[in-house]
Amino acid sequence: MIRVLIILTCLALVSLHAQEPATDSIEQPALKALPIGGDDDITSQTLPDEVVSIPEETTAVVADETNETPTAIVIDEPAEIASPPSAAASNAKPEGLEALRLQVFLDKSDFGPGVIDGRMGQFSELAVRSWNEVNGHPLDDWSAVTVAAKAAVPEPLITVAVPNVASKWVNPSLPTKRSQQASTKRMSYRSIAEFMAERYHSDVPYLTELNAGVKIQNLKPGDSLIVPNVAPFEIEKLTGAKYEADAALSERHVVVNTKINQARIFEAAPAALVVDESEADTAPVTKTKANRALVASFPITPGKPQFIKFGTWKLLNMIEMPHWRYDQQLLDTGKRSANAINIPPGPNSPVGVIWNGTSRPGIGMHGTSDPETIGRARSAGCIRLANWDAIRLPNLIRPGATVEIR
Numbered sequence: 001m002i003r004v005l006i007i008l009t010c011l012a013l014v015s016l017h018a019q020e021p022a023t024d025s026i027e028q029p030a031l032k033a034l035p036i037g038g039d040d041d042i043t044s045q046t047l048p049d050e051v052v053s054i055p056e057e058t059t060a061v062v063a064d065e066t067n068e069t070p071t072a073i074v075i076d077e078p079a080e081i082a083s084p085p086s087a088a089a090s091n092a093k094p095e096g097l098e099a100l101r102l103q104v105f106l107d108k109s110d111f112g113p114g115v116i117d118g119r120m121g122q123f124s125e126l127a128v129r130s131w132n133e134v135n136g137h138p139l140d141d142w143s144a145v146t147v148a149a150k151a152a153v154p155e156p157l158i159t160v161a162v163p164n165v166a167s168k169w170v171n172p173s174l175p176t177k178r179s180q181q182a183s184t185k186r187m188s189y190r191s192i193a194e195f196m197a198e199r200y201h202s203d204v205p206y207l208t209e210l211n212a213g214v215k216i217q218n219l220k221p222g223d224s225l226i227v228p229n230v231a232p233f234e235i236e237k238l239t240g241a242k243y244e245a246d247a248a249l250s251e252r253h254v255v256v257n258t259k260i261n262q263a264r265i266f267e268a269a270p271a272a273l274v275v276d277e278s279e280a281d282t283a284p285v286t287k288t289k290a291n292r293a294l295v296a297s298f299p300i301t302p303g304k305p306q307f308i309k310f311g312t313w314k315l316l317n318m319i320e321m322p323h324w325r326y327d328q329q330l331l332d333t334g335k336r337s338a339n340a341i342n343i344p345p346g347p348n349s350p351v352g353v354i355w356n357g358t359s360r361p362g363i364g365m366h367g368t369s370d371p372e373t374i375g376r377a378r379s380a381g382c383i384r385l386a387n388w389d390a391i392r393l394p395n396l397i398r399p400g401a402t403v404e405i406r
Contacts, residue, residue, distance in 0.1 A: 091143050093120045098146065100228065101156040105149035106131060107201055107230050110296035110396070112389045115372055116228045117206040123299040123375060126262050130297040136290030157210070158229045164221045165236045166195045174348060178326050178341065187346030187369070192219040198347060199234070200227040201388045203372050233388040235347055243318035243394040250400030252295070254315075256365075256383050257406060258302040261375045263365070263383065265296040265396050296396050300365075301374050301384040302405075312404040313358040318394050321345035322355040322366075330362070352387045354394075358403050365403070366390060 100118040106127040114123030129139045137144045171188035175181050189195040193216045197204045208216045210226045251268035329337035352367015364382050371386035
């Protein structure tokens with residue numbers, strides 16, 4: 001009996017001990033809450049378009065409530081997520097194929113980058129500033145226009161065949177002396193290479209670069225050629241047309257800025273809006289309000305300083321394929337003589353494929369025989385554009401428009 005009582009007493013003591021809390025357990029610290037927002041909060045950052053967005057669900061490890069062994073839940077996740085580029089990198093000038101793409105985009109948008117050659121030079125930069133101005137971006141920003149170019153120009157290069165009509169517009173024996181040129185039928189191209197370069201808003205050296213192994217100077221109709229993907233300048237479609245006034249286009253305003261060698265075309269608007277170009281002549285400026293009045297801009301070569309006529313004039317006439325009155329005295333002194341000769345029309349005419357005369361005698365906007373010299377070699381007194389830009393003018397302005405030279 002006594003032995004039974006002892007056993008029962010021990011069992012009771014064991015039961016009481018089991019109900020007491022353990023005195024040697026380790027206290028777990030409370031988890032510290034992470035701050036929301038701030039520089040390290042990825043939800044507060046905007047990722048650039050080219051960076052893969054982080055998926056809402058990602059690979060996770062959770063503890064199964066009924067099993068001490070963690071269960072892995074694997075959800076498709078990119079192997080590597082690119083880090084956002086720095087601000088400097090995202091705003092860098094494009095190079096190589098991307099530079100070509102941007103030039104093609106600007107050209108298609110009527111913001112001429114000059115000769116298309118895959119290099120971001122002065123005129124490409126001015127064209128970017130014009131595009132940014134219209135679209136309300138900082139003038140010297142390269143990111144927005146580069147993104148727009150990628151979307152609009154998936155293929156910056158195309159392969160074309162030399163058209164049969166090229167032979168009709170090429171004369172390898174075109175004279176260089178003015179007196180001999182006066183007796184020719186047309187101021188033609190001197191080679192098919194020159195024909196194709198101007199057709200695609202480029203120059204022969206760049207076509208040579210694009211077409212390694214091709215004998216550019218030996219091209220013939222039917223040959224294939226890689227060229228910039230622009231709307232071709234089709235000289236064979238020019239008829240010698242004379243353009244008349246237009247209710248809307250004749251109200252537009254052209255500003256020829258001889259400081260930066262650019263012609264800018266504006267919709268009819270208050271004078272204060274269309275003539276204020278101070279931002280284009282100064283250091284980089286942040287511009288946020290879109291200037292929808294600006295419709296186009298093109299690189300130009302102004303006249304020699306002694307012959308430039310500053311002021312505001314009216315556009316009087318627009319004539320395709322003009323004859324050019326060659327007067328050496330006029331070129332040297334600005335005064336006409338009686339010893340002039342007529343040079344026939346053509347792409348290699350010194351006035352190019354179109355003449356746009358103003359109310360100032362002898363002063364007009366016209367094409368050129370040497371597009372690669374735009375912005376460098378001065379003209380005698382007029383405003384010179386590449387033929388592929390000059391021929392667009394009738395679609396942008398018409399007689400009656402104002403032309404301000406400053």
